[in-house]
Amino acid sequence: MKPVLSTHQLSKRYGGTYRVKNVNLSVHEGEIYGFLGPNGAGKSTTLKMILGLVRPTEGTVTVFGKDLGRNRRFILSHTGSLIESPSYYGHLTGLENMRIVQMLRDLPNRNVSEALKIVRLEKHQDKKVDQYSLGMKQRLGIAMALVSFPKLLILDEPTNGLDPAGIGEIRELIRSLPERYGMTVLISSHLLSEIEQIATSVGIINEGKMLFQGSLEKLKNQSRPAIRIKTQHNDWAHEVLGQYGYSPQQDGEYLTFESLTDDQVAHINRILVTSQIGVLRIEEQKKRLESIFLDMTGKENSL
């Protein structure tokens, strides 16, 4: 299947420093692609290059099979976007802001009312946007991106400024878009839990470089699950297993082992039973996306 959006060796250099370096992104039709990275990783710069807001230093962007440089107008006419903070005219009402997008895109009135309804702003459409809360402005930004019901929707940190209920709503909305409207969604976030819940594919970027790209399953399988064993005498078990070359970590009531094969688990169990140490539990602990991400980027502080 041909990708809806792909980049080839996409790079952006500011001064002597590469903000984005050789990024090869590939988003397929109907996907919700989670573009993940800590703050300052190069997510927004990459998305801006995809939309032609920033000129790449090197590399190409292909959307709907067409080169962005030569077909920007066509590509943008089928793409909706919300980049960084929402854009709006504060002195105009929400509806008037929508009308501006409507006029530029030549859309019927029903698109405007439908988009406002989707983000639940129809009751506030006649209020000036300056009087909106941050969450309402964010929802208006999403409505403006959605109003043409584009084939490709690019959302940069769309849940910024939303309360937990609002985050949940937007998450459900994004999840429903491919099925309801046949959209392909590219969503960036530094909130791993968010991407984990809605994305079908992920790309992980750190310091301008792509570290991983593929399905969530593939990402989770990249890291072997940890094995946790609970015994009646953890200290004794630790000592005994140490004599056989195992060095588990004490994790509360558990001894945790990284990267064990099935044979090794069976061997450890045999050692403990032979040494008359009661084994209470043997558990497999799959790593959460967040842990894998932290292992990859080592950027715990920025999350």
Add this chain to the structure above:
Amino acid sequence: MKVIGLELYKWRHKRLFLMVLLFLLAEIGWAFAVTRISITRNPDQAGWEPLVATISAMNGFFLPILTAICVSRICDMEHKGNTWKLLYTLSVKRSTLYMAKSVSASIVMGVALSLQALAIVAFGIVHHFAPVPIWLLTRFILGTAVTTLVLIALQQWVSMAIKNQTFALTLGMVGSFVGLVADLLPSGVSKFFVWSYYTALSPITSVYADDKLHFVIRDSSLLWPQMAALLAVGMALYGVGSVHVARREG
């Protein structure tokens, strides 16, 4: 046309025309009061010449700041709402947006200058001046319009390139001061300041002789080259500003 129409749509709730009208009323009111006092003191000078000369001098003070305010308000709404990227992702070219802002600012100032011209004619008729001097007024309107167009180009460049509008408004205030004192500066110096052309391109100039102020009609053949040169400067400012803003990334 669509983008220009959109610019006008964006002015909703801004009360831009009301602001311009109030500003203009203050200027015209002041100018007419000064002219009326002058006529009362020197009844032999009652005519179009002192009226046009006074309005030209007042324009040098009022129009630079009025232009700065109008252009700033038109451009600032994009900075405030961070709407540049919204418009660019809606396929609006940077150069088209720049042109639309320039045209819409010219429309506002065009309306202001038209109202001013009508007010001058009305004042002259009410005070029984000689028949309306169409050619004199046309030259006055052309000189004022060309100077204003150049100021729009200058102010727009500053307002769009620098987010903080204090710079643009300060430039407008500096312009007002220069416009006010332009006639006191040596012509070799004042010709380098665009704001001085409200009086420099006026068809009437005043000369103080025999303890009296005399109003003299300027030779139009001297004004046309100046006007053409100023227009060229304005076009250059527009071109450089448009390219500068279009090249910025965001």
